[in-house]
Amino acid sequence: MIGILGVAALALGACSSGSGDQAKGGRGGAKGPPEVGFVVVQPSSVPIVTELAGRTAAYQSSEVRPQVTGLIRRRFFTEGALVRKGQPLYQIDPSLYRASSNEARANLASAAANAEATRVKAERYKPLADMQAVAKQDYTDAAAQARQAAATVAQTKAALDTARINLRFTTVPAPITGRIGRSLFTEGALVTASQANPLTTIQRLDPIYVDIQQASADLLRLRRALASGGAAAASADVRLKLEDGSDYGMVGTVEFSEVMVDAATGTVTLRARFPNPQGLLLPGMFVRASFAQSIDTNAFLIPQQAVTRDPKGNATVFVVVPDGKGGSKAVSKQVTTTRTLGANWVVTAGLAAGDKVIVQGVGKVKADATIRPVAAGTPQTIKAPSSDTPKS
Template sequence: MSPFRNALPAIALLSLAACGQGGQQPPGQGGPPPVGYVIVNEQPVTLTTELPGRTTAYETSDVRPQVNGLIVARLFQEGDMVAKGQPLYRIDPAPYQAQVANARAALAKAQAAIASSAALARRYGELVKINAISRQDYETALTSAAQARADVAAQQAALRSATIDLGRTTIRAPISGRIGRSIYTTGALVTAAQADALTTISRLDPIYVDIQQSSADLLKLRQQILSGQVASDGRTQVRLKLEDGSTYGPEGTLRFADVTVDPSTGSQTIRAQFPNPAGLLQPGMYVRAELAQGTQRQGMLVPQRAVGRDERGNATVLVVGQGNKIEPRVIKTDRTVGDSWLVTSGLKPGDKVIVEGAMMLRPGMPVTPQPWNPNAKPAAPQQPGQAPAKK
């Protein structure tokens, strides 16, 4: 027998041993892959929505003249805060001072006339008793005295009117707030009740935010509240996100929802009120408002990273089933709540939804489940020949 024939089995054994030392194990020796899961439970979930809005001044007043004349002075700095009643413009008062003087003179004349007519009526009253004058002369004297009294009242009213017009030559702030730029300058001719305002005053503390929400979403929320699925205490707090992405500090309160729906957009206007002591919010700013609409008593939340889509676009998750085997589930989601989906069907309390390690998993495949720790750092891959780290 050839000696080479006896050496073949030994060579084969050496080759197998060498392959075993290469660090590669046959498939299946590593055990089921580990996955991280969360247990789904029913819990109260606060329903919030984020909607676009615009800031609106709490009060706005256009300043217009109430008398005719030339502006002789502007008494404010543009952009300053002004108080109610503060003088803003002065119109040339000379013509109105003359009207006041004329009204005073006419009143004095009427008062003098009433004294003589009243005295004449008294004398005629004595004479008519002894038939010294006719009854008609006495009644004429009484009429003259009454006309004199009426003339005094008319002149008093004319004096008050002239005095009011004189006071209106100083244009005052109708409300407190921040004043805008002046459209008219000194020397301009203005008229009473003109179309163009001299300037505008806006009260900015507090300030309104007008929010637009779909009428369909409002209808759905009202139906959920009426059916008892969502609880609402009627005190809705609102938070703002500004144009630069920052969050406005003070919270606002919801004031009212408009009773009509805009037919062109299908939306309703919701108005919220915010404190604005520092004047950070200005009218016309674009903001996003976050409203707490109510609380769903029995809500189930699933992390967004656990939800996928099938070929039909349905939302799906993988669940650890009996025997730690993978089970796919088709679910229905209503909205996002933070970094989670609010699930309305497809899951039941106690289900273990896979959040981590779901890549390359197939239905029915066994896994090693372990609770998911969102704060855990992924382990560094082990280099070939490196000893495992000691715990």
């Protein structure tokens, strides 16, 4: 009985061992090179986005100054309000200037009367001088007096114009349309035509300027890239990030770039113009401006998951190449990644047109290992277990 049990045990052990080996062999036979997804890369035009610091500046700014001397009698505006060009702002006491205008008008009338008398006298002397009834010198003197009287009329007319202009200057108008600031002088204050301080300041804030500072070395590199053909000029659309980190909702455009470098900072000023209908941007605010100065025509866009880092921190990608045996293998390539653009890395060196870059299954790939490449996004085929696989 014991012998029978021993034989049965040996037979059962052999059967179990054979089934395990067969199952192991079946799994081993089903396992092959890892399947990876690749994309064929081609150079594309990628905007080179620059982010620089800048400050806002008023589109127009005018310091309102008096052009005559006198006491301020009235102020016609509300501080901080929107004023229109030509709108009266201050009234300076016009009494003296009105009197000067009246005096100049009277002087003009007197000069005109004198000019008329001398002209008539000269006209009367002329035929008498021709007949030698009066001395020719008398006629010459009369004609000279007539011309002198006419010149006096012109002088007094100019004096009247000046007096009228000064009288008009007693009403101080707004030189531009914009937002007016606080008044630095009150009613009753004495102002002069040569004073240093303005009465107030008006600023036009819609549109508004943003002055951007760019290092002259960066601008020089950009111009060389444009000259060599490695980059193309881009449209000068600018976007802003405000002091609190939020984005300004409207897009601006670059107006011009200065033709000189600031010796103190080594920067060149670029000026952009932005619409500001709600008055959100105020002069002197610090902002960050992002804009594309050029377009890199030979860059590659690679999905971020395709790029890995070696121990030295260098960016690398795996590229599909033939293994010489009718199959494919993965080769690691070091690339230069300058920045991200959306979900992609911008690669400027290390790749060639037509390279097959692995973007799916990167974690399963080892350098120079055999792989089974398929186009990225291809559904994976999962084989059903074969019918001869022994069941446990």
